[in-house]
Amino acid sequence: MVYLDLLIGFLKVGFFSFGGGYVSIALIREIVLSHGWMDEEMLTYMIAVSESTPGPLMVNLATYIGSSKGGILGAVIATSAVVFPAFIIILLIMLLFKSLMKNKAFQSAFDGLKPCIIGIILATGLFVAWNNLTVTTEVGFDYIAAVLTVVLATIYFGSRKIVKKGISPILLILISGIAGMLVYGF
Numbered sequence: 001m002v003y004l005d006l007l008i009g010f011l012k013v014g015f016f017s018f019g020g021g022y023v024s025i026a027l028i029r030e031i032v033l034s035h036g037w038m039d040e041e042m043l044t045y046m047i048a049v050s051e052s053t054p055g056p057l058m059v060n061l062a063t064y065i066g067s068s069k070g071g072i073l074g075a076v077i078a079t080s081a082v083v084f085p086a087f088i089i090i091l092l093i094m095l096l097f098k099s100l101m102k103n104k105a106f107q108s109a110f111d112g113l114k115p116c117i118i119g120i121i122l123a124t125g126l127f128v129a130w131n132n133l134t135v136t137t138e139v140g141f142d143y144i145a146a147v148l149t150v151v152l153a154t155i156y157f158g159s160r161k162i163v164k165k166g167i168s169p170i171l172l173i174l175i176s177g178i179a180g181m182l183v184y185g186f
Contacts, residue, residue, distance in 0.1 A: 002070050005035055006078045010062050014085035017058060018113055024058035024082075025124045028065075037069050044131045052173055058082055144183055152176050 009031040017024035025047060032038055038046070050060035059079055066078025093100070100106045133145050152172065160166035
């Protein structure tokens with residue numbers, strides 16, 4: 001039955017994740033928690049790992065969750081289910097794109113989706129940040145993680161002011177990993 005749950009759950013993610021991987025986090029979180037596949041803390045760790053590894057975030061999460069719940073077959077089912085809707089939608093859009101872009105209703109629908117996607121990404125980012133600052137400590141709030149978050153955000157946004165392109169995400173990930181090792185120890 002877990003295979004069917006993985007298939008249906010990740011098909012939902014694939015069909016309704018307009019806006020990319022960060023939008024999908026809210027849907028994946030809902031599905032994972034409703035099935036009891038992992039807890040909040042483990043999901044937060046997996047989001048961090050999935051962001052740090054090559055490939056799309058929701059594909060990485062689907063593969064890991066599928067693998068942990070159903071082995072290799074579970075990973076194949078979850079990954080295929082999350083990718084299949086986008087594959088079909090892109091094929092359809094490619095076939096209809098030129099005529100659709102001339103259609104005012106289509107353009108209006110996409111203009112209406114933009115604020116929704118921004119809101120979902122912002123809410124998910126705040127949720128992940130809050131979870132990261134509160135879940136990983138018995139004290140209730142991890143002040144060290146809060147300071148590291150502010151420092152890394154300052155580095156990121158400050159570099160955009162100094163260097164027009166900003167700091168490379170890869171360099172920022174390396175800096176945060178080194179800072180984590182220095183602050184939290186090995």
